[in-house]
Amino acid sequence: MTFSNLGPLSLTLLTSLVVAIVLLTIRVVVMQRVQQRRQRENRQETERLKSLVAAYRALAGSFTPATAEHTPQIEETLAELVLFGSLPQVELAAACLAALQRGEAPDCQPLVEALRTELRRQLGLDPIPPSLLIPRSGPGRVNTGRGGRALNAG
Known part of the structure; x- marks a missing residue:
């Protein structure tokens, strides 16, 4: 059987079938790429x-309060924030790193x-209301006289 023996209706159906298969193949390839990109973005996030x-x-x-032996851990943490943080977080981490380089105790509380x-x-949790007071935490915060030493306190 040759194409010349097919009637116009059969030729139209065959052409439609070929076009449908090509479009379906293109759709599958595009969807796979989109899915791979989403998976990569999800892994990165x-x-x-x-x-x-x-x-x-x-x-x-x-x-x-942090002591001098905490400095390497603090520096490592701040370096990770420079890599993975948002621009405001990177700016805050850079300010803490600059304080460490000057030999000062960094104020990490804003960070x-x-x-x-x-x-x-990002976790879909409600923001903490400003009326809820959370104690200062982390290295380099101001010591309130409870016997701890700040980063550069004698």
């Missing part, structure tokens, strides 16, 4: 979120608060 949570825990997980706010937003 998950890794970023894990890094931000770890940084938050490292900076805010303590309610006692801790920025991390807390973003993590709660």
Whole structure:
């Protein structure tokens, strides 16, 4: 059977079938690429979120002042924030790193608060109301005379 033996209706059906198969193939390929891109973006966001949570825990997980032996951990945490943080978080981390380079105790509280706010937003949690007072946390906060030492306190 040749194409010349097919009637016009059969030729139209065959052409429609071929076009449908080509369009379906294109759709499947495009959908696979979109799905792969979404999966990659989800993995990247998950890794970023894990890094931000770890940084938050490292900076805010303590309610006692940091000592000099905490400096390498603080620097590592701040470096991760420079890599994974939003632009405001990177700016705050850079300010903390600059304080460390000057030999000063960094004020990490604004960074801790920025991390807390973003993590709660990304996790779909309500923001913490301003009326709820959370104690200052993390390294370099002002010592209130409870026997702890600040980063550069003698």
